[in-house]
Each structure stands twice: as C-alpha cells, then as structure tokens.
Amino acid sequence: MRYEVPFEPLAKPEENILLLPDEIFFKVVDVEPIPSQIVDFGSISSGSYTEKTTEDMKDYLRLEGDELAQIRIKPLEDVEINIWQPPTEARYAIANAPGKITIYSKEQHTETYIMADKPFKIRVSNPHGYNLSKSRVVFYGYKYKLEKLEYKPEKYAIVNIYRPLTKA
Secondary structure (H helix, E strand, O other): OOOOOOOOOOOOOOOEEEEEOOOEEEEEEEEEEEEEEEEEOOOEOOOOEEEEEHHHHHHHHOOOOOEEEEEEEEEOOOOEEEEEOOOOOEOOOEOOEOOOEOOOOOHHHHEEEEEOOOOOEEEEEOOOOOOEOOOEEEEEEEEEEEEEOOOOOOOOEEEEOOOOOOOO
C-alpha cells in the first residue's frame, strides 16, 4: 500500500487559520471547491519555458480580497513545473535546487496555497530534445473566504504562503 495524503479542506467554516510568514490569524467564513481548471501554457520549444504570474492566473483562480486558495497542480504533458512564492523564491526547494512538479510527482507533493494579495509565478519547462505543441496543467482545490482576527484563537491550522527564507 502506498502512502497518500487525502486532499481535504485544511479548515471548515468557523475554524481558524494562522497565515505565515505574516503571522496573521483568520477565521474561515466559507469554503468552496475550485473545480479542475485546465490551463494551456502553449507550445514550448525544446529546452525552453513559459511563465504565468498572479495577474495571468486571475481568470482561473478568481481570488479577491481576503481569499485563500489551497490547490494541487498536475501537469497533463511531460513538462516540469516550478512555483515561486514570492516570484523570487522557489517552492519545494532544497538548498539552491528548486523542486519540480512532473507527471511523476505524487499529488500531495504538488499542494500549495495562494493568497489573493500575495504574488506568485509558475514556470512550465520543456526538458526534452523536441518541441511540445501544448503544455496543459490542471489546477484544482478549495477556496476560502477569510475574516481577519484581532486575537490569537485557541485552535488554528497553519498555512505558510511563502517558503521561509534560510538564514546563513
């Protein structure tokens, strides 16, 4: 039996979230599913890449104000995906090697959180010696409507939007 993490909302309405690294507490007002959104990053030449930013993804994620998305990312073609949150900090990185999401990645390893007002960048690369005519990626998950709290609640789930910076 292989190990898999079930994909469930991290919090229900009336539960609380601590958003890191900002250290802000929120109450979950509402949770709704984000149905599968297929985004075609287009054709990619051999050894090249294409990118989309927060602005490019607005039509797909539809986040506004104090909304949070808990999403999983799955490529439909044999590409490599990198995520930066903020756009200069690689997610899933070890030391100076950015982690990549591929068609071989386990789904729980492709989960990330995106806040409406926190920028991010997604790069889709073609590591092969041939051109790709399409590079489709599926995004799905949950969207949370949040309300900022002025106090520290007794119980809360922790969400780290940005990878913590390593200190030398």
